[in-house]
Structure formats: structure tokens, C-alpha cells
Amino acid sequence: MSSESSPRPLPLLRAMIDALDRELLQIMARRMSLVAEVAAYKRAHGLHIRDVTREREVLADRARHAEALGLPPGEIESIFRLLLRASRDQQAALRAEVAPDVAPLTVAIVGGSGGMGRVMARVFGDLGHRVLVVDLNTELRAEEAASLADVTIVSVPIDATDAVIRAVGPHVREDALLADVTSIKEAPVSAMLASTRGSVVGTHPMFGPSVHTLQGQRVVLCRARGDAWAEWLTQAFVARGLVVTETTPAAHDRAMSVVQVLTHFQTQVLGLTLARLGTPLPETLRFTSPAYLLELYVAARHFAQSPGLYGPIEMRNPRSADVTAAFEQAAAELSEIVTSGDQARFGAMFEEVRAFFGGFTAEALEQSSFLIDRIVERTETA
Amino acid sequence: MSSESSPRPLPLLRAMIDALDRELLQIMARRMSLVAEVAAYKRAHGLHIRDVTREREVLADRARHAEALGLPPGEIESIFRLLLRASRDQQAALRAEVAPDVAPLTVAIVGGSGGMGRVMARVFGDLGHRVLVVDLNTELRAEEAASLADVTIVSVPIDATDAVIRAVGPHVREDALLADVTSIKEAPVSAMLASTRGSVVGTHPMFGPSVHTLQGQRVVLCRARGDAWAEWLTQAFVARGLVVTETTPAAHDRAMSVVQVLTHFQTQVLGLTLARLGTPLPETLRFTSPAYLLELYVAARHFAQSPGLYGPIEMRNPRSADVTAAFEQAAAELSEIVTSGDQARFGAMFEEVRAFFGGFTAEALEQSSFLIDRIVERTETA
Numbered sequence: 001m002s003s004e005s006s007p008r009p010l011p012l013l014r015a016m017i018d019a020l021d022r023e024l025l026q027i028m029a030r031r032m033s034l035v036a037e038v039a040a041y042k043r044a045h046g047l048h049i050r051d052v053t054r055e056r057e058v059l060a061d062r063a064r065h066a067e068a069l070g071l072p073p074g075e076i077e078s079i080f081r082l083l084l085r086a087s088r089d090q091q092a093a094l095r096a097e098v099a100p101d102v103a104p105l106t107v108a109i110v111g112g113s114g115g116m117g118r119v120m121a122r123v124f125g126d127l128g129h130r131v132l133v134v135d136l137n138t139e140l141r142a143e144e145a146a147s148l149a150d151v152t153i154v155s156v157p158i159d160a161t162d163a164v165i166r167a168v169g170p171h172v173r174e175d176a177l178l179a180d181v182t183s184i185k186e187a188p189v190s191a192m193l194a195s196t197r198g199s200v201v202g203t204h205p206m207f208g209p210s211v212h213t214l215q216g217q218r219v220v221l222c223r224a225r226g227d228a229w230a231e232w233l234t235q236a237f238v239a240r241g242l243v244v245t246e247t248t249p250a251a252h253d254r255a256m257s258v259v260q261v262l263t264h265f266q267t268q269v270l271g272l273t274l275a276r277l278g279t280p281l282p283e284t285l286r287f288t289s290p291a292y293l294l295e296l297y298v299a300a301r302h303f304a305q306s307p308g309l310y311g312p313i314e315m316r317n318p319r320s321a322d323v324t325a326a327f328e329q330a331a332a333e334l335s336e337i338v339t340s341g342d343q344a345r346f347g348a349m350f351e352e353v354r355a356f357f358g359g360f361t362a363e364a365l366e367q368s369s370f371l372i373d374r375i376v377e378r379t380e381t382a
Numbered sequence: 383m384s385s386e387s388s389p390r391p392l393p394l395l396r397a398m399i400d401a402l403d404r405e406l407l408q409i410m411a412r413r414m415s416l417v418a419e420v421a422a423y424k425r426a427h428g429l430h431i432r433d434v435t436r437e438r439e440v441l442a443d444r445a446r447h448a449e450a451l452g453l454p455p456g457e458i459e460s461i462f463r464l465l466l467r468a469s470r471d472q473q474a475a476l477r478a479e480v481a482p483d484v485a486p487l488t489v490a491i492v493g494g495s496g497g498m499g500r501v502m503a504r505v506f507g508d509l510g511h512r513v514l515v516v517d518l519n520t521e522l523r524a525e526e527a528a529s530l531a532d533v534t535i536v537s538v539p540i541d542a543t544d545a546v547i548r549a550v551g552p553h554v555r556e557d558a559l560l561a562d563v564t565s566i567k568e569a570p571v572s573a574m575l576a577s578t579r580g581s582v583v584g585t586h587p588m589f590g591p592s593v594h595t596l597q598g599q600r601v602v603l604c605r606a607r608g609d610a611w612a613e614w615l616t617q618a619f620v621a622r623g624l625v626v627t628e629t630t631p632a633a634h635d636r637a638m639s640v641v642q643v644l645t646h647f648q649t650q651v652l653g654l655t656l657a658r659l660g661t662p663l664p665e666t667l668r669f670t671s672p673a674y675l676l677e678l679y680v681a682a683r684h685f686a687q688s689p690g691l692y693g694p695i696e697m698r699n700p701r702s703a704d705v706t707a708a709f710e711q712a713a714a715e716l717s718e719i720v721t722s723g724d725q726a727r728f729g730a731m732f733e734e735v736r737a738f739f740g741g742f743t744a745e746a747l748e749q750s751s752f753l754i755d756r757i758v759e760r761t762e763t764a
Binding site for chain 1: 388389390392394395396398399400402403404405406407408409410411412413414416417419420422423426427429436440441443444447448451452454455457458460461462463465466467468471472482540541549559581588589592593599600602627629634636637638640641642644645647648649650651652653655656657659661663665666667668669670672673674676677678679680681682683686687689690692694695696697702703704705708710711712713714715716717720721723725728729731732733734735736737738739740742743744745746747749750751752753754755756757762
């Protein structure tokens with residue numbers, strides 16, 4: 001190495017880096033072909049794709065080697081997390097968790113041309129099932145598909161869910177399953193139970209159709225009638241890498257009044273305030289801190305989506321009025337504190353909220369710092 | 383490859399993957415030693431660390447090779463962005479942007495034991511300057527340090543800034559620089575101009591001391607008296623990888639009423655609402671979507687920090703009352719829309735905000751999807 005005295009010329013050094021990077025890619029490709037063998041092995045032996053113990057060992061081992069080589073620990077951990085995720089994605093695509101002798105069923109997706117309907121069609125198609133797509137524009141009608149199918153999944157806008165369930169339910173066979181993917185659960189589950197004699201499961205995928213990967217995304221599942229089908233559905237979701245959380249429709253809707261109603265509402269209030277204050281976005285973007293950019297991304301992302309989706313989520317949750325009233329009251333109280341300049345009251349408010357978050361603040365600081373680093377890294381080259 | 387017929391046993395496949403990963407790490411280490419040569423070359427030839435054209439070429443070239451090898455494009459891009467960032471960090475640590483013949487100056491940091499003071503001490507220390515740290519617990523007094531220093535930087539809590547500037551300013555030599563790092567700019571810049579005959583520059587680092595890397599972080603800079611020192615300071619920040627945005631103190635404070643006051647305020651309102659609603663955090667975390675987790679991280683991160691920092695940022699901005707009033711009004715209006723269940727008005731509100739964000743929504747959707755993937759990936763193994 002001549003790094004101290006007279007370095008080699010930049011074009012030569014860059015060509016050498018290019019060559020090393022191509023070697024890196026070659027090795028990653030060899031890694032992927034080994035992962036394909038791992039997938040085949042797991043499929044043959046009925047093993048799960050995810051092996052958290054192995055993943056922890058991999059990360060710890062690579063960290064030890066990286067340290068010995070003087071490589072930066074944060075970046076190395078991120079790189080191997082990316083490789084692990086790519087590996088799980090590849091195994092899922094190779095159907096590693098699908099038993100080779102699984103019986104292919106007929107799955108009807110009512111609303112199968114919509115965003116979430118297409119995701120569901122992919123989930124069940126990947127698992128080897130026959131998927132019947134029904135939508136406003138298909139020749140196949142929902143009632144007909146439901147009578148043919150072993151599993152009927154209603155994936156239509158919230159406001160249409162009730163009517164579609166009542167139309168489709170009576171055609172679902174007694175030995176078949178009727179399920180939905182609506183963001184509220186009490187009303188649709190009641191409607192399904194009332195309209196069919198078949199098994200009933202309510203689900204709520206906690207992700208949008210624009211998601212890059214299904215690996216690790218969450219689905220809430222409420223079993224209502226028929227444990228065998230609830231377990232079949234759980235297994236199908238898990239086989240595609242989804243995380244399943246089971247609960248009751250009432251507990252779901254109560255949790256969503258915070259998880260969805262409150263967070264969407266605050267995002268909408270921020271957006272409306274920005275619009276009303278009228279400072280043009282580019283003027284504030286000049287002074288962007290990554291934390292501000294993160295908040296703007298969250299807000300603008302929301303408004304890139306459909307008011308027809310978000311309106312009913314907020315309007316149909318039984319606890320919405322309590323949540324928005326509490327928000328208004330908090331805003332009024334804080335506004336008064338800030339305007340009066342009372343630092344002691346400001347400090348007391350801070351302590352109250354800090355006590356609520358408890359130990360979560362430490363995790364939040366670490367995770368958000370990681371994300372903010374990613375924002376800095378993405379936006380500077382963009 | 384025997385991936386189709388009978389795969390090799392899992393322990394063997396895993397050992398082969400371990401060996402490949404160690405090869406990856408070896409190559410990365412060789413890459414880092416080439417980067418050290420690149421740093422030496424850049425230093426000898428007065429080149430910048432960042433070369434955006436080269437970075438774009440690297441990403442495009444690696445993407446082409448990855449595609450030919452059937453590697454997943456998203457993960458590969460992320461991996462090479464991480465390597466590029468690690469490479470810039472390493473070059474900065476090797477002082478690639480510091481001219482070999484730079485004259486070392488004496489830089490006094492008043493409040494040098496605080497979080498931001500330590501960052502400033504590192505910035506100027508890395509650049510080869512003599513750093514004098516002054517704080518409540520040091521024997522060296524601020525007035526003495528200011529009279530010895532070529533550059534005096536006031537890095538104390540907002541509420542103490544004015545008094546410290548007035549104490550220190552008269553001791554700053556006429557050929558020296560007085561600067562600050564306060565989150566508001568009109569008041570401290572006026573105080574500095576009034577209290578010293580030396581040059582004056584106001585700065586506002588738009589990041590906290592917990593940041594993992596300085597690369598790409600933003601500093602707002604307001605030149606007030608003395609262009610030569612303003613340029614010296616700009617160059618020092620740029621040499622450590624910071625992005626400098628220049629403006630006037632008034633324009634800075636106006637922009638911060640949105641970038642800081644509004645975003646902090648809404649985070650505080652969310653936090654207070656969560657605390658008052660009283661649903662225990664673990665109960666909602668069970669149902670976490672990555673988007674909800676992202677909002678919680680942003681909020682809890684805020685409350686992990688000091689009310690003594692955030693209180694004055696909101697209370698001392700001249701436009702705060704307008705901002706919090708607009709927020710209250712938006713909350714009241716939206717609350718009324720949600721409670722009344724008027725989807726048409728909800729849709730109109732959505733359109734109004736969407737029009738405000740304009741083309742930014744597309745960028746936001748892409749960037750936030752990337753971040754949400756990172757959250758999913760980080761939290762599932764955590």
C-alpha cells in the first residue's frame with residue numbers, strides 16, 4: 001500500500017474499486033444460489049423460512065469478523081440485514097414453506113382487481129392455489145365465484161363491504177370459508193356471520209398494496225366461526241412471510257382508534273395546517289432537517305392515497321369522537337402553554353408524555369436515528 | 383447445482399454461506415484500503431470527498447451487473463449506498479478535504495461539554511485546529527478563552543445565549559470571529575453584533591448531537607459581519623461533510639416556525655393525546671403497522687430529549703402564536719368533519735392538502751415506502 005507517500009492515480013483506484021464491487025456482486029449471486037438450495041431443503045423437510053436464532057448468529061458472526069477487519073459496524077449490520085431479507089424473500093418466492101403435497105384449493109377474490117385484492121391474489125397464487133378474480137369489470141359474478149370457491153375473500157371499499165357480504169354470503173358453501181380484509185372488524189364480521197352458514201374469519205392487513213415486500217408485514221386475524229379454516233388461513237399468511245396477530249373484532253376496533261384513527265387524524269391536521277399557513281413547500285424544504293423531512297414524508301404519503309379509504313376508517317370507528325376530542329383538547333392546552341411562554345408547564349407536559357412512553361423512548365431514539373441516517377443517505381444523492 | 387433434485391444438508395449449506403460472507407467482508411476491507419488511498423489522493427489534489435457524478439455512475443453500474451446476475455435491485459442499491467456512505471465517512475475521518483498546508487487556528491467552544499458543543503469540538507479538532515473547551519466546570523473562563531481564540535463559538539442553552547454573548551463578545555478580538563449555534567437566529571445575531579467589534583456569523587445546525595454521521599447533515603448559516611470569516615466557517619463545515627444553507631436571520635426564523643415549531647407542536651399534541659387517552663402502549667404495539675411505528679418513533683424520540691431545548695424554540699419564535707392557532711383551527715374543523723361523517727367534506731379537505739403538497743407526494747410515497755421497509759426489516763429480528 002502506498003497510501004501514505006504517493007497515492008496511485010484516482011482513475012486507477014476507481015477502476016480497482018469497480019473490480020472489487022463486481023467481485024462482491026458475484027459472491028452475492030453465489031450466495032443466492034445456495035439460498036435456493038436452502039429453500040429446497042426447507043420445503044422437503046417442512047422447515048420455516050425464518051430462523052431467528054440462525055439470523056442472530058449470522059449477524060453476530062459477521063460483526064465479529066467486521067470488527068477484526070476494521071469495518072464500520074453500523075453499515076455492516078445493515079448490509080447483512082439486507083442480505084438476510086433478500087434471502088427470505090427468495091425462499092418465499094421459491095415456496096419454501098409450501099408443503100410439496102399441499103392440496104390446491106379454489107380461492108375467489110371479490111374485488112380482486114383493486115390494490116389489496118391483487119395482493120391477496122398474489123399471496124394465494126404463490127402458494128399454488130387456483131385464484132378466481134371477481135370485480136366490477138369481470139364476467140364472472142361474485143355469487144357464482146362464491147359458490148365455486150373453497151375460500152371467498154371480500155376485498156372491496158369499506159363503504160361497499162356490507163352490501164357485498166350480504167350478496168355473497170348465502171352462496172358460500174357450509175364447508176367453505178368467507179373472509180374479508182376490511183380496516184374495521186366488528187361490523188363486517190357480524191355481517192359475515194349473519195349472511196353465511198360457512199366458516200368466517202375477519203382479517204385486516206396492516207399494510208398497503210404499495211408495499212415492497214410482504215416479509216414481516218402484519219395481518220390482524222379474528223376467528224369467528226370454524227377453527228380449521230382460521231388455522232388454514234393463518235398458515236397461508238405465515239407461509240408468505242406475514243406476521244399474524246389474533247384478536248377479537250371489538251379489541252381490534254378499540255386498538256385501531258389509536259393506531260389508525262389518531263395517527264391519520266394528526267397527519268391530516270398537520271397537512272391542513274401547512275396548507276392554510278400557505279408557506280410554499282420549497283421555501284421550507286430549503287431548510288430541511290431529516291426529522292422535518294421524515295414528518296413531511298409521512299404526511300404527504302398519506303395524501304397520496306385515497307380519501308375514500310381513510311374517511312370511513314375514521315368515521316366508522318365507534319371511538320373516533322373521543323379520540324378527536326382528546327386531540328383538540330391537547331392542542332388547545334399546548335397552544336396556551338406555548339403562547340404564554342410558561343416553561344415550567346411546558347416541562348410538566350413533557351414529563352407526563354415521557355412517563356407514558358416509558359422505556360419505549362430509548363428504542364425510538366435508536367430506531368429513528370437509524371431511519372434519519374437512511375434519509376440523509378438517500379436524499380443527498382437523489 | 384443440485385437445488386432441484388436433492389439439496390445438500392442444511393448445516394453444509396449454512397457453512398458455505400458463512401464462508402461466502404467472510405469473503406464478502408474481506409473484499410469490503412480491501413475496498414476500504416483503496417478508499418484510504420483515494421482520500422490521500424483527494425487531499426493531495428484539493429478534491430472534494432463527495433463526487434455525485436461518480437456516485438451515480440457507481441450505482442448505475444452495480445445495478446446493471448446485479449440485474450444480469452438476477453440479484454434483487456432494491457437491496458443491491460441499498461447495499462452500495464451504504465458502502466458509498468462508509469467510504470465518505472472514512473475519507474472525512476482521514477481529513478481528505480483538509481488542505482495539507484492549512485493553518486491551525488485556536489477555536490474556543492463556550493459550552494463545549496454540552497451535546498452540540500462536543501460535536502463542534504470534534505468538527506474543528508478533526509480539521510486540525512486547537513480546540514479550547516469552556517464550560518461551567520472548566521477552569522478556563524469564557525472571557526479568557528475568547529480573548530485567546532481566533533474563533534469563539536457560543537454553544538449554550540437558548541435561554542442562556544443572550545447573557546453569554548454579552549459577557550464574551552467584548553473579549554473577542556477585532557480580527558477574530560464570534561459565532562453561535564442557537565436554534566433561533568434574529569435575537570442572538572443582534573446580540574453578537576452589539577457586543578463585539580469582531581466578525582459575526584450565526585449558525586443553526588439542523589441535527590442533534592446523537593446523530594450517527596455528520597455526512598450530509600445541514601447547517602443554516604447567516605453571515606452578519608465579515609465575509610472572510612463566513613467563508614472560512616463555511617469551508618470548515620463543508621470539509622466535514624455538512625451541507626451549508628445560507629440565509630438571513632429573519633428568513634431563518636420564519637422558515638423555522640414551520641420546520642420546527644409546527645412539527646414539534648404536532649408531535650407534542652400527539653404525545654399528550656396518547657397519554658390522556660390512556661390506552662397502554664404495549665396494547666397498541668401488538669397491532670403495529672410500520673406506519674404507526676414510524677409515527678410513534680418520531681413522537682417518542684422527541685420526548686427522549688430535553689424540554690429545555692424545545693420549549694424556547696417554540697416560545698421564542700415570533701410566529702408561534704399564528705402557527706398554533708392555525709393548528710387548533712384545523713383540528714376543530716377536521717374533528718367536526720369526522721364526527722359528522724361527511725365524506726364529501728372529508729374528500730374536499732383531502733384535495734386541498736394534496737394540492738398544497740403537489741408533486742412532493744410522489745417523492746414522499748417512494749421515500750417513505752423505502753423507510754417503512756427498513757422499519758419492517760429492523761424490527762422483525764430485533
